[in-house]
Structure formats: C-alpha cells, structure tokens
Amino acid sequence: MSDSSQILVFDRSQVRRQRDRAARGFAAHRPLFDESGEALAERLRDVKRAFGTALDLGAHTGGMASRLTTHGVPFVVAADMSIGMARQASALAVVADEEGLPFAAESFDLIVSNLSLHWVNDLPGALAQIRQSLRPGGLFLAALLGGATLYELRDCLMEAEINVTGGVSPRLAPTIELQTASRLLLRAGFHLPVADQERVIMEYADTKSLLLDLRGMGETNAHAQRPKHFTRRRILRGAARLYEARYSGGEGGIKATFDMLFLHGWKNDRPQQGAISSGTHN
Amino acid sequence: MTEPITRRIDPKLLAILVCPLTKAPLRYDAEKQELISDKAGLAFPIREGIPIMLIEEARRVER
Numbered sequence: 483m484s485d486s487s488q489i490l491v492f493d494r495s496q497v498r499r500q501r502d503r504a505a506r507g508f509a510a511h512r513p514l515f516d517e518s519g520e521a522l523a524e525r526l527r528d529v530k531r532a533f534g535t536a537l538d539l540g541a542h543t544g545g546m547a548s549r550l551t552t553h554g555v556p557f558v559v560a561a562d563m564s565i566g567m568a569r570q571a572s573a574l575a576v577v578a579d580e581e582g583l584p585f586a587a588e589s590f591d592l593i594v595s596n597l598s599l600h601w602v603n604d605l606p607g608a609l610a611q612i613r614q615s616l617r618p619g620g621l622f623l624a625a626l627l628g629g630a631t632l633y634e635l636r637d638c639l640m641e642a643e644i645n646v647t648g649g650v651s652p653r654l655a656p657t658i659e660l661q662t663a664s665r666l667l668l669r670a671g672f673h674l675p676v677a678d679q680e681r682v683i684m685e686y687a688d689t690k691s692l693l694l695d696l697r698g699m700g701e702t703n704a705h706a707q708r709p710k711h712f713t714r715r716r717i718l719r720g721a722a723r724l725y726e727a728r729y730s731g732g733e734g735g736i737k738a739t740f741d742m743l744f745l746h747g748w749k750n751d752r753p754q755q756g757a758i759s760s761g762t763h764n
Numbered sequence: 765m766t767e768p769i770t771r772r773i774d775p776k777l778l779a780i781l782v783c784p785l786t787k788a789p790l791r792y793d794a795e796k797q798e799l800i801s802d803k804a805g806l807a808f809p810i811r812e813g814i815p816i817m818l819i820e821e822a823r824r825v826e827r
Contacts, residue, residue: 557776559777568814577814577815578818579819582817584781585782586782586789747788
C-alpha cells in the first residue's frame with residue numbers, strides 16, 4: 483500500500499454495503515474479531531492507567547466497545563460505517579467513516595480499532611485524524627489484517643483465473659505489511675509506537691465455508707477495481723479444487739491464514755514537533 | 765405503523781461531534797433530528813438516536 487498515492491484502492495461505499503449486509507448475521511461470524519478483540523483487551527490490561535472516554539472505531543456490532551465498558555471505561559462511543567452494525571452496539575453509537583472522523587480534537591483518552599482499518603484508503607490520513615481526536619497522553623490501539631492474510635485463497639484464485647481466462651483481475655484486498663504500518667504510526671506522530679504481528683490459522687470444512695464466513699464478516703472484496711461481473715463459477719470451482727488439494731487442514735478441511743497487525747501508540751502530553759499536520763480536510 | 769418515540773441523542777456525544785468534512789461545530793436541530801454543518805452546507809440525519817455522520821447520507825442545505 484503506497485502512503486502517498488491518490489488512487490482509491492477501496493470502494494468505501496462497497497465496504498459499507500458489505501457491512502450492512504453482514505450486520506444481521508454477524509454474531510455467527512465473530513470468532514476472528516473475538517480473537518483479536520481479546521488480544522487488544524489483554525494489551526489494554528497491561529497499561530497502567532485509567533481511561534475516562536474511549537472510542538471503538540470501526541466497531542461493527544460493538545464487541546470491542548463492550549470490552550472497554552467491562553474494562554471500566556465510563557464513556558464509550560462505538561463508531562461504524564454501517565448503521566445495521568452500529569445499532570447493535572450497547573455503547574453510544576455513531577455512524578462514521580474512518581476516513582472522515584466526526585469527532586472534535588482531543589475528545590478521547592483511548593481509541594481502539596478492531597479489524598477495520600485495513601479497509602481504509604488513506605491510512606496516514608486516518609491515523610492523523612485519530613491522533614487529533616486523542617487527548618494529550620491518550621492511547622491508540624488497533625488490530626488490522628495484513629501481512630500474508632488469506633494468501634492461500636489469493637494463490638488459488640489467481641491460478642484458477644489464469645487457467646480459465648489467461649489473465650488476472652484483483653479479487654482480494656491488497657494487504658499492508660507490518661513494517662509499513664509501523665512506519666505510518668511513527669510518521670503520524672505517535673509517541674512510543676509499537677507494531678507487532680500475530681498469525682491466526684482458521685480451519686474450515688471447505689472453500690465454500692471459508693467464502694461464506696468472509697461474507698458473513700463483511701470481509702469480501704471491496705477493491706475499487708474489482709470485476710463488476712460475478713466471479714465465474716469455473717474460476718471458483720477451480721480455485722476450490724486447488725485450495726482443497728494444497729492447503730488441507732487437520733481433519734479433512736482447509737486452513738486459512740490471517741495475520742493480525744497490532745498497532746500501539748501514544749499521543750504526547752506536550753506539543754510535539756515534526757508531527758504531520760492533521761488538518762488535511764480544510 | 766406508529767413512529768417510536770425519538771431516541772434522544774446523548775448530550776455528551778453531541779458535545780464532541782463535529783462535521784467530518786470541515787471539523788467545524790454542528791448545530792443540532794431537535795425537531796428535524798439533524799446535525800447541521802453550516803460551513804459545509806450539510807445536514808446529517810439522526811436515525812433511532814444514532815447520528816449518521818456520512819457525507820453521502822447528508823442533505824444539502826443553504827449555506
């Protein structure tokens with residue numbers, strides 16, 4: 483992901499539609515979010531300070547917001563692009579886009595984002611806005627998908643498409659590498675930035691179950707240049723055959739890799755020099 | 765179908781919301797259930813007590 487590019491990689495309206503569609507049945511597709519959510523909560527428990535106001539950014543149905551309330555934060559806002567998702571949150575809900583945050587400067591002591599920021603086109607811009615919304619001394623904590631996430635599916639879809647059509651079109655979202663995420667965190671002016679990665683392997687009965695789960699999570703392709711026609715059956719069938727032959731799981735099923743990048747950074751107590759100006763929307 | 769009693773927007777939430785485009789303060793129209801950004805000329809709807817702070821969902825208003 484290039485951080486200076488003006489090209490829109492993701493169709494944000496499509497991200498929103500996918501989340502709207504996934505909203506009703508999301509509870510059945512939460513394991514990955516619960517996994518990273520628990521990891522975020524664990525990291526939070528290691529932080530020796532109390533937070534008065536927090537934002538769950540890209541909240542989906544507000545799972546992380548609930549964890550923040552359990553953690554003892556008295557004022558928690560859950561923001562998601564999809565009203566279908568946001569209305570299920572038990573916290574105060576707002577429908578908002580990470581690319582245009584509707585929060586005043588220095589509104590929160592803590593901003594947490596659980597598996598949402600990998601759909602943002604302008605991650606440096608989003609990080610700058612996040613930092614601006616934090617109070618001095620505030621903490622930003624996020625998990626996002628990156629690295630080799632879904633490399634098996636990518637590999638099989640690409641090969642199956644070449645076999646059928648002789649060419650390749652973008653079918654899966656481009657992913658961000660840990661080093662890039664780490665650099666962006668620093669460039670956005672976060673203090674004591676830390677980025678690390680955890681790999682989660684999920685097992686599915688077959689390729690169809692994996693694709694249904696991705697759809698249920700609202701994580702299917704929102705690539706702006708994705709093919710507008712439906713993926714041809716032959717390609718999918720071919721990809722499924724390759725997948726099941728190459729990446730079999732433990733008990734006759736298949737495995738799928740998810741690399742979770744964890745970002746952690748503070749906003750300095752005192753004004754900082756060299757931080758990127760965040761007033762890019764004026 | 766009867767209209768449910770409008771869920772009031774939380775005042776503490778209202779206090780921290782700004783226009784996503786200009787970051788300027790918003791004017792709350794309780795009757796229309798809208799948050800108005802005079803600077804951007806946009807009115808953001810509030811549905812079921814949830815502010816919809818998306819530019820593509822906002823209504824254009826006279827500046």
